[in-house]
Amino acid sequence: MNQIDRIETNQRMSRVVSYNGMVFIGGLTADDASQDIQGQTRQVLKKIEDYLAKAGTDKTRMLSAQIWLKDIEADFAGMNEIWDAWAPEGAAPTRATGQSKLARSNLLVEIIVTAAA
Amino acid sequence: MNQIDRIETNQRMSRVVSYNGMVFIGGLTADDASQDIQGQTRQVLKKIEDYLAKAGTDKTRMLSAQIWLKDIEADFAGMNEIWDAWAPEGAAPTRATGQSKLARSNLLVEIIVTAAA
């Protein structure tokens, strides 16, 4: 039975769970939700990089991403501009982008990533 | 080629699929959709426990969860109260919570879990 490793785990959730060569990162949102879509996207991608590093991997080993936007019509292009500058060309993950209201009303984007260890 | 095992499989879907040390549980909703968010969340979490047991694992080995609420503003706190009492402290999965209308209009919550076998 392979080991399960967890980072920043509490009663509700773990931020990162590693198992069997896979790294699961929970849905991440911006800490400063007063920023616009580009600022919030930058914050989320920075967090993803930091958690990937803590799990011993990096953004060239991402497998899949889900991106949830509060307002996909207004913010799809703005999010993509930041994402495209950040994603590793030739090593980008699969992606799906949908619209969802998020846990607090000023959150504009939440991203869920799965990576290889 | 590793074996794929399925539980409660029909023409449309399987409730659980196990492969390579991973257990995928499909989106689960309450059978009694007349209940409020707390009652429906309790029902869904009970179902998750039952399917995890059928797959030979348990809630301390969950890897990731997605929670879809019909009305995240109204029901986030109520869902969390039940979730927090149920989730295994120190072994909680990653989590992402979004808003989505569900397959029937009186369904308030759907949860998708991935676990280690």
Place this chain on the structure above:
Amino acid sequence: MNQIDRIETNQRMSRVVSYNGMVFIGGLTADDASQDIQGQTRQVLKKIEDYLAKAGTDKTRMLSAQIWLKDIEADFAGMNEIWDAWAPEGAAPTRATGQSKLARSNLLVEIIVTAAA
């Protein structure tokens, strides 16, 4: 460290990522978005089959699917009719269906599949 293989990869995303015996396919939508829900669903399922084949697997080895509908009330039944005729009985994946506005306003359905290699 196991190898990560990617199909149709660009600056933004890869269409398919394979790793460790798992195949991740990104969210797929219809190329001809003038079609109704049944036509769009048929297009998406055809694309899934094609990408599964390119990754060396097939629809009997799907593990999980997420289906996002722009209008779940209007289109759940229509999508299911096409899905049920396509899904492999006895080998269907787990499934979760939610509602989400998609990247372009005339897209009615997006499907994300994970499969065994």
